[in-house]
Amino acid sequence: MLTNAVSRRRLLQGGLAGLVGLTLMPVRRAHAETSLTFDELYGKISVLGLTFSDKVKGLDGQPVAMKGFMAPPLKAESNFFVLTEIPMALCPFCSTDADWPDNIVVIYLDDARTFEQANALIEVEGRLEVGSWRDPETGFLSRLRIVDASFGAA
Amino acid sequence: MRGLLALLTATTCCVSAASATTVYPLDRATILARSPFDMKVEFDAVVKPDEVTVTVNGKPAEDVLGQDVEFVEKEEGLKDGVEASAVLIRGASIATPGSYTVQAKAGGETKSVTWNVYGTPAAPKAKNIIFFLGDGLSVAHRTAARIMSKGMTEGKANGRLNMDDLDHMAFIGTSSTGAIATDSANTMSAYMTGHKSAVNALGVYADRTKPSQDDPKVETIGEALRRTGGKSVGVVSTAELEDATPAAVVSHTRLRGDKADIVGMFYDVKPEILLGGGSAYFLPQATNGSKRKDDKDYIQMFRDAGYTLATDKSELEQANGTNSGKILGLFHTGNMDVTLDRDFLHKGTVDKFPNQPGLVQMTQVALDQLSKDEDGFFLMVEGASIDKMSHPMDWDRAEFETIEFDKAVGLGMDFAKTHPDTLIVVTGDHTHGVSLIGTVDDEKPGEEMREKVGTYAEAGFPNYEDKDGDGYPDRVDVTRRLAMFANNYPDYYETFRPKMDGPFEPAVKGADGTYVANEQYKDVPGAVLRTGNLPKSADSAVHAVDDVVLQATGPGSEEFKGYMEQSDVYKVLADVFALAPATN
Numbered sequence: 001m002l003t004n005a006v007s008r009r010r011l012l013q014g015g016l017a018g019l020v021g022l023t024l025m026p027v028r029r030a031h032a033e034t035s036l037t038f039d040e041l042y043g044k045i046s047v048l049g050l051t052f053s054d055k056v057k058g059l060d061g062q063p064v065a066m067k068g069f070m071a072p073p074l075k076a077e078s079n080f081f082v083l084t085e086i087p088m089a090l091c092p093f094c095s096t097d098a099d100w101p102d103n104i105v106v107i108y109l110d111d112a113r114t115f116e117q118a119n120a121l122i123e124v125e126g127r128l129e130v131g132s133w134r135d136p137e138t139g140f141l142s143r144l145r146i147v148d149a150s151f152g153a154a
Numbered sequence: 155m156r157g158l159l160a161l162l163t164a165t166t167c168c169v170s171a172a173s174a175t176t177v178y179p180l181d182r183a184t185i186l187a188r189s190p191f192d193m194k195v196e197f198d199a200v201v202k203p204d205e206v207t208v209t210v211n212g213k214p215a216e217d218v219l220g221q222d223v224e225f226v227e228k229e230e231g232l233k234d235g236v237e238a239s240a241v242l243i244r245g246a247s248i249a250t251p252g253s254y255t256v257q258a259k260a261g262g263e264t265k266s267v268t269w270n271v272y273g274t275p276a277a278p279k280a281k282n283i284i285f286f287l288g289d290g291l292s293v294a295h296r297t298a299a300r301i302m303s304k305g306m307t308e309g310k311a312n313g314r315l316n317m318d319d320l321d322h323m324a325f326i327g328t329s330s331t332g333a334i335a336t337d338s339a340n341t342m343s344a345y346m347t348g349h350k351s352a353v354n355a356l357g358v359y360a361d362r363t364k365p366s367q368d369d370p371k372v373e374t375i376g377e378a379l380r381r382t383g384g385k386s387v388g389v390v391s392t393a394e395l396e397d398a399t400p401a402a403v404v405s406h407t408r409l410r411g412d413k414a415d416i417v418g419m420f421y422d423v424k425p426e427i428l429l430g431g432g433s434a435y436f437l438p439q440a441t442n443g444s445k446r447k448d449d450k451d452y453i454q455m456f457r458d459a460g461y462t463l464a465t466d467k468s469e470l471e472q473a474n475g476t477n478s479g480k481i482l483g484l485f486h487t488g489n490m491d492v493t494l495d496r497d498f499l500h501k502g503t504v505d506k507f508p509n510q511p512g513l514v515q516m517t518q519v520a521l522d523q524l525s526k527d528e529d530g531f532f533l534m535v536e537g538a539s540i541d542k543m544s545h546p547m548d549w550d551r552a553e554f555e556t557i558e559f560d561k562a563v564g565l566g567m568d569f570a571k572t573h574p575d576t577l578i579v580v581t582g583d584h585t586h587g588v589s590l591i592g593t594v595d596d597e598k599p600g601e602e603m604r605e606k607v608g609t610y611a612e613a614g615f616p617n618y619e620d621k622d623g624d625g626y627p628d629r630v631d632v633t634r635r636l637a638m639f640a641n642n643y644p645d646y647y648e649t650f651r652p653k654m655d656g657p658f659e660p661a662v663k664g665a666d667g668t669y670v671a672n673e674q675y676k677d678v679p680g681a682v683l684r685t686g687n688l689p690k691s692a693d694s695a696v697h698a699v700d701d702v703v704l705q706a707t708g709p710g711s712e713e714f715k716g717y718m719e720q721s722d723v724y725k726v727l728a729d730v731f732a733l734a735p736a737t738n
Contacts, residue, residue: 042442045506047433047465047484048453049441087662087672119662119673132440143442 033065033125038085038103041144052130056144060130064146066105067123067154070115079112080135083124083146106142107149121154174198177256178359178370180331181267184348184721187251187274187734189378191349192370193219195241196362200228201260208241209257218254219246231363238362242370249737274728276735280709281530282576283727284521284566285345288559289338289399290541290552291582293703298549298590298636299556303625306615316564317580320705324714326723327701328584331360334699338541339410341583341720342402346534347372348724356398356416357406366409375532375727376404376423382733384529386479387425388520392490392513392555393538394432395420399583403534414446421455426479427523427533428461429470429516431486443487456482466509474519481523485510492539492657494554494630501656513537517562521569530575532731535562544586545694547646548658549638550630552588557626570708577711577730579723581704584697587641594650595634603650603680607637630654640695644686647675661686661693669693 036059043053071082083105107124126149134141176196185191193215195208203225210218224242232238241258248254251273258265288295296315300306304313330340332352340351349372352360358369379385391400396413404423405416413435420428436452437444457463464470464483473481486507495502496510504510511519517535524531537559543551563580570576592613598606608614617634618627630652637650646660664670668690675681688696704723706714710730714723728734 045443047487047507049437050443050487052442087659087674119664119670141439141447 033063034059036064036066036128038066038068041103041105052144056128056130059128062128063125064128065123065125066146067121068105069120070122070151071104077112077114079110080106080108081115083107083122087119104144106140106145107151108145108147109149109151122151123154124149124151126150175258175260175263175265176362177258177265177267178361179267179269179349179372180359183267183269184725185248185269185271186348186373186378186724186728187271188247188249189373189381189734190245190247191372192359193241193243193246193256194359194361194370195258195265196229197239197241197258197260197263199239200237201239203227205259205261206239206241207257207259210254212257215243215256218248219243221246229363231365231368233362244371251734251736272725272728272734273736274732274734276732278732279730280575280577282525282573283532283730284569284576284578285532285534285727286537286559286563286566286578286580287342287345287399287534288537288540288556288580288582289393290544290584290586290697291537291556291559291702292544292585292588292698292700294588294590294638295540295544295552295556295586296703298553298638299560301590301616302553302618302627302636303557303560303620305618305620315560316567317560317705319567319707320578320580320711321707322711322714323703323705324716324718325701326581326704327717327719329699336584336697336699337398337410338583339398339402342399344720345581345583345723346375346402348721348728350719350721352408354410355408356402356410357404358408360408366407366412367415369406369408371406374402374404374406374423375724376425378728378733379532379731380423382731384527385731386427386524386527386529386531387423388427388524388531388533389420389425389430390427390513390516390520390534391430391536391538392492392516393430393536393542394435394486394489395428395430395484396432396435397489397538399536399538400430400534414448417452418450421452421459424459424480426527426531427481427483427520428456429464429481429483429485429511429520431484431488431490433465433484434487436484453482453484466507467511467515468509470511470515470519474522479523479526481519483511483516483519489538489542492543492551492555493558493626494551495656498554498626498630499654499656501654513558513562514565517565521565525569525573530731532727535566537562540582541586543657544588544640545696546658546660547588547640547643547695548653549588549636550652551657553636554626554630561625567707575709577706577708577727579704579706579711579714579727581723582702583720585700585702587695587698587700588638589641590636590638592637593634594637597633603648603682606650608634609637613637642688643684643695644669644688644690644692645671646684646686647671647678647681648684649675649678649681651678651680660695663693667691 042050044051068083069087126146129145178194208215226240248271254269328336330336337353343356344350361369389400396416398410401416405419434445438449438451461480461482462473462478464473491502540555592609644661661669713726
């Protein structure tokens with residue numbers, strides 16, 4: 001499984017380099033990831049806060065696959081990015097006036113990557129982590145993450 | 155010869171650099187008598203304290219301004235490599251109206267500015283002011299709203315908007331202190347303080363240091379009303395309450411983006427009625443959906459301060475029946491959905507927040523509550539998404555917002571009929587580069603959508619219908635609809651059609667950080683790529699510098715006429731409430 005993940009990532013990087021980043025190779029669905037959609041993240045959405053759905057709570061620590069758009073990254077090379085339901089015009093971190101949506105998922109990759117454009121639907125695979133965690137490097141607090149992740153064209 | 159020229163150039167250069175000493179409030183500032191403000195002198199370089207004198211009308215500044223002078227030899231937070239001195243006086247005020255000339259000297263250099271301190275009549279002209287602010291409201295929005303809402307026959311409107319019947323008007327200049335162009339922060343701040351400021355700034359002059367909340371402050375109308383009497387204050391918006399326009403009623407920050415802090419500024423002033431979106435900044439960080447970075451629970455804090463909380467339409471109705479006199483209504487974590495999505499298409503985030511009130515209901519509740527105060531009230535009502543939908547050039551949504559805004563204005567005008575001691579002001583804070591140029595007629599021959607744009611005689615009249623008489627067209631996707639275009643834009647796909655699936659997002663950020671046309675609209679039948687005329691850093695259409703049309707009715711409205719600077723509007727409000735009567 002680890003070998004598969006590594007080879008998939010290499011394939012992706014190779015694909016990115018070879019095609020100047022215009023086309024992402026599809027992620028090969030090789031494992032029993034449970035697919036998760038943005039609509040399924042929250043059970044109760046209210047003005048006073050959002051509650052994770054039973055599905056999300058049940059998948060804590062499990063492999064998942066999610067489709068979405070890569071929000072403009074904080075810096076060109078990074079080991080994490082934010083997955084959003086719709087293409088984002090604003091970098092969620094860069095502008096003080098940026099209003100990013102409630103339903104974001106933070107994606108942590110195994111290693112730093114140079115990111116490509118935000119206009120294409122991607123699919124991310126990795127392990128779901130539920131609960132607050134502050135990134136010691138950026139100070140960014142996330143409540144829902146996909147870690148050990150890889151991604152490709154949806 | 156060459157040596158002499160070089161010397162002359164050098165001298166000119168130094169003179170001009172020395173004159174860059176800046177005094178806040180700026181030259182020609184208008185200051186309400188007895189209102190507190192901060193004065194700051196920024197010298198170009200490091201100067202010695204014994205070289206510095208600051209006088210007001212020839213007397214020591216501390217004597218005239220009533221506060222001690224603080225000298226800062228080396229200011230912190232300046233640009234890398236820059237060292238310079240400053241003089242600060244916090245919480246100054248001047249009681250006697252008149253002309254005040256400030257002279258700041260350091261060594262051989264002198265900077266001089268003159269302020270106009272104004273008083274007001276002894277007696278108020280009105281008990282209440284309702285200040286309706288259509289964010290971005292431009293002439294095209296009004297014209298299109300009138301045609302869409304009322305219809306037109308043989309060139310004459312079939313009905314009038316409420317704002318069409320306001321008595322007095324003025325053209326308002328909206329430019330900021332640093333540029334001819336402007337944003338909602340400094341524009342609303344000028345209305346709410348009487349001082350112009352820089353883009354992104356609220357209730358402060360924008361100084362040169364980096365921290366956003368150390369800039370020289372001026373008094374907001376919210377604070378002025380707390381200082382001078384017992385009037386109630388209401389703030390109603392379809393945006394986040396921390397957004398620039400509602401924030402300007404109470405806030406002091408160089409950066410409108412300090413939204414978590416702005417909630418604290420609302421808490422300091424505690425307007426009796428607070429209705430809008432933006433709950434995410436009221437929630438402590440541990441709560442999912444919070445955008446705070448601390449543990450403060452402002453929902454609880456406002457409750458503890460006696461506020462009734464309402465989170466949807468029904469709770470707002472219930473809260474209106476309570477006697478607490480204070481309502482915190484938060485109806486969305488972010489900006490509230492627009493009328494077209496909320497009541498017609500059910501797109502946007504309406505599935506998540508299905509029971510949001512509209513601007514009309516919020517205005518009604520605010521008036522019901524605030525009118526109980528025998529001392530009177532100041533109510534600010536913002537139609538926020540006229541602007542928020544004009545940036546992405548979603549004209550149908552912007553027009554429905556304009557119609558809704560006008561309905562809220564109608565409530566205010568009805569209120570004034572039974573409460574004639576009420577001034578009503580209706581204005582925009584800035585304009586957009588938008589025009590109504592004709593119609594788009596799907597029945598016209600031609601392959602390309604541009605051939606279906608009807609101009610001049612070919613425009614005819616649109617075929618919207620309002621069978622249920624609610625003032626909104628029953629459908630926006632009719633076959634002959636209004637043709638509106640922006641004169642400035644990023645790269646985007648023009649579809650010539652209403653966006654039925656949710657608000658338009660014309661451009662998204664590309665690989666190198668610049669904005670590219672959103673491919674989502676590429677395959678809409680007839681869509682064409684328009685190459686932008688704005689810098690590639692622009693994500694949407696921008697504000698125009700064109701004047702705003704302000705209209706008003708009621709006692710004091712006769713003061714609005716001709717051309718006025720945005721900051722002059724505050725003086726009218728101050729006059730109407732008699733905020734600075736002569737003291738002796």
